[in-house]
Amino acid sequence: MKRPYLLIMTASLCLVLSGGMSLAKDSSALRTESAEDKETIEACKQAAIKNPNVAQSHFNLGIAYLKSGMYKEAIESLKQATKINPDDAKSHKTLGYVYMNLYM
Numbered sequence: 001m002k003r004p005y006l007l008i009m010t011a012s013l014c015l016v017l018s019g020g021m022s023l024a025k026d027s028s029a030l031r032t033e034s035a036e037d038k039e040t041i042e043a044c045k046q047a048a049i050k051n052p053n054v055a056q057s058h059f060n061l062g063i064a065y066l067k068s069g070m071y072k073e074a075i076e077s078l079k080q081a082t083k084i085n086p087d088d089a090k091s092h093k094t095l096g097y098v099y100m101n102l103y104m
Helices: 002-018 035-050 055-067 071-084 089-102
Strands: none
Touching: 035 055, 055 071, 055 089, 071 089
C-alpha cells in the first residue's frame, strides 16, 4: 500500500514543480536553465531512480529536460520510457518532437 502512494506523491510533486510544462513552447528561443528547472529535473531524476520500471517517471524526466532545452538528455529519458511501455503513444510522440527540435 505504501509504494503506490509514494509513486503518486512523487509523480504529483514532479508535475507541480514542472509548472504544467507544455510541449508547445517556442523551441527557437534560447533559454538558460533556471533554479526552478534544476529543481524540477532533480525531483524527476529522483522519481526515476526510485521507480526505474515506471515509464511515467522517465517520461516526466524527459519533459523536464525538454523544457530546459536539454534535448539529448530528454531523448535518453524518453527512450527509456518507450522501452518500459512500448504501447504509450505520448512517449513516442514526444520523442519524435524532441528529435525534430534537435535536428532542425
